[in-house]
Amino acid sequence: MAINVRVLTVLATATVVFGLAGQVRAAPNLSVLWAFGGLEANDGNTLDAPLMADDHGNLYGTTGGGGDKGPSSRGTVFELTPPAAGQTQWSEKILWTFLGPDGAAPAGGLIADARGNLYSTTETGGANDNNGTVFELTPPGPQQTQWTEQVLWSFSGGSDGGLPFAGVIRDRRGNLYGTTAAGGLGYGVVFELTPPAGGETQWSESVLWTFSGGSDGNDPAAGLIMDRDGKLYGTTAFGGNGCGVVFELTPPRWGRQWSERVLWSFTCGLDGAKPLASLIMDRRGKLYGTTSGGGTFSNGVAFQLVPPEDEGFKWTERVLWSFSGGSDGSAPVANLLMDDKGNLYGTTFLGGAVYDDGVVFELTPPARGGTQWSERVLWALADSRDGAEPKAGLIADAKGNLYGTASIEGPNGGGTAFKITP
Numbered sequence: 001m002a003i004n005v006r007v008l009t010v011l012a013t014a015t016v017v018f019g020l021a022g023q024v025r026a027a028p029n030l031s032v033l034w035a036f037g038g039l040e041a042n043d044g045n046t047l048d049a050p051l052m053a054d055d056h057g058n059l060y061g062t063t064g065g066g067g068d069k070g071p072s073s074r075g076t077v078f079e080l081t082p083p084a085a086g087q088t089q090w091s092e093k094i095l096w097t098f099l100g101p102d103g104a105a106p107a108g109g110l111i112a113d114a115r116g117n118l119y120s121t122t123e124t125g126g127a128n129d130n131n132g133t134v135f136e137l138t139p140p141g142p143q144q145t146q147w148t149e150q151v152l153w154s155f156s157g158g159s160d161g162g163l164p165f166a167g168v169i170r171d172r173r174g175n176l177y178g179t180t181a182a183g184g185l186g187y188g189v190v191f192e193l194t195p196p197a198g199g200e201t202q203w204s205e206s207v208l209w210t211f212s213g214g215s216d217g218n219d220p221a222a223g224l225i226m227d228r229d230g231k232l233y234g235t236t237a238f239g240g241n242g243c244g245v246v247f248e249l250t251p252p253r254w255g256r257q258w259s260e261r262v263l264w265s266f267t268c269g270l271d272g273a274k275p276l277a278s279l280i281m282d283r284r285g286k287l288y289g290t291t292s293g294g295g296t297f298s299n300g301v302a303f304q305l306v307p308p309e310d311e312g313f314k315w316t317e318r319v320l321w322s323f324s325g326g327s328d329g330s331a332p333v334a335n336l337l338m339d340d341k342g343n344l345y346g347t348t349f350l351g352g353a354v355y356d357d358g359v360v361f362e363l364t365p366p367a368r369g370g371t372q373w374s375e376r377v378l379w380a381l382a383d384s385r386d387g388a389e390p391k392a393g394l395i396a397d398a399k400g401n402l403y404g405t406a407s408i409e410g411p412n413g414g415g416t417a418f419k420i421t422p
Contacts, residue, residue, distance in 0.1 A: 037414020045414030067097030108167030166223035240265030295322035387416035
């Protein structure tokens with residue numbers, strides 16, 4: 001069974017643009033596709049990661065807890081299937097339940113290769129003192145029904161890293177790239193995993209950057225993006241001025257080491273603080289992201305970083321929106337999504353007009369001659385109805401429907417996967 005991934009999921013490109021016509025104007029509606037935590041949590045619970053979609057509209061994701069292996073369950077990889085003709089209910093299938101040695105508590109999103117294999121990380125578990133893993137799930141072969149898992153790397157918590165919070169990206173050669181929040185010198189690393197060479201069976205790891213905890217960053221909690229030149233971009237929650245950085249890693253030339261450049265060091269002031277989300281890049285090389293704190297109201301910002309016109313000059317930051325902590329949302333911890341008109345879509349962990357359970361928002365660029373971006377709240381979550389505290393970003397289909405997850409609550413208490421229909 002091959003999983004043909006749409007534009008909804010970015011494997012190794014930095015540009016995240018989907019094909020909306022910029023016509024999301026009607027009153028949106030949120031529907032819960034699956035409420036987790038039911039069936040004594042056999043279906044999983046706690047959704048910290050974004051969804052992934054295939055060409056048939058099936059959705060794939062991870063839960064940090066629960067599973068169909070009883071008390072030993074340590075999280076799942078699941079598939080949600082749209083209703084059949086004449087039906088109204090989505091169905092869930094657990095593709096894998098983690099038990100600890102094979103990984104535990106996955107918090108990162110999934111990616112897929114052309115053969116339908118799925119890749120991601122688990123925050124803990126593995127063979128080395130619960131320091132996490134990178135894993136591959138392989139679909140059932142002919143006459144088979146069960147998916148199989150291979151642990152590609154078990155982190156030791158030492159020089160190779162430990163505790164990967166985010167998922168991985170994949171380049172055209174099948175190499176995987178990611179971050180760990182611990183290990184190295186104690187402040188996290190950026191790593192590359194390389195598939196086995198001919199005749200071998202073991203993947204190998206290369207540490208591309210070890211954070212010092214100082215000006216170069218500390219505690220990367222988010223994943224990476226890659227541009228066409230093979231440069232990697234990411235964020236750290238701390239370091240720099242103490243409030244996190246946006247960094248660029250450049251591949252080595254002629255056998256030299258990877259090099260790091262800090263593009264922006266947050267001050268914990270109006271420019272933002274503590275970025276926990278990965279970045280996106282537009283066609284002009286501008287970077288967009290969120291910070292969980294800082295800004296005018298100390299409730300986080302959505303920002304844009306603009307590259308210099310001439311090499312050697314500094315990048316500049318523009319705050320697109322400072323969240324007030326009220327109806328417009330508070331504490332965004334997820335990446336943004338961009339449509340072909342330049343509108344941005346995302347979630348906040350808290351905030352909302354009534355329940356303080358988080359919102360789904362749209363940010364619109366200024367009209368011609370204007371300078372101010374505007375925000376529209378597409379949906380304010382209500383815990384027992386919709387779920388609460390979304391930690392993940394959104395994906396979209398060609399019709400402009402948005403899909404996301406709420407980490408907790410919902411009708412069954414274990415989080416939800418939801419769809420917002422414009």
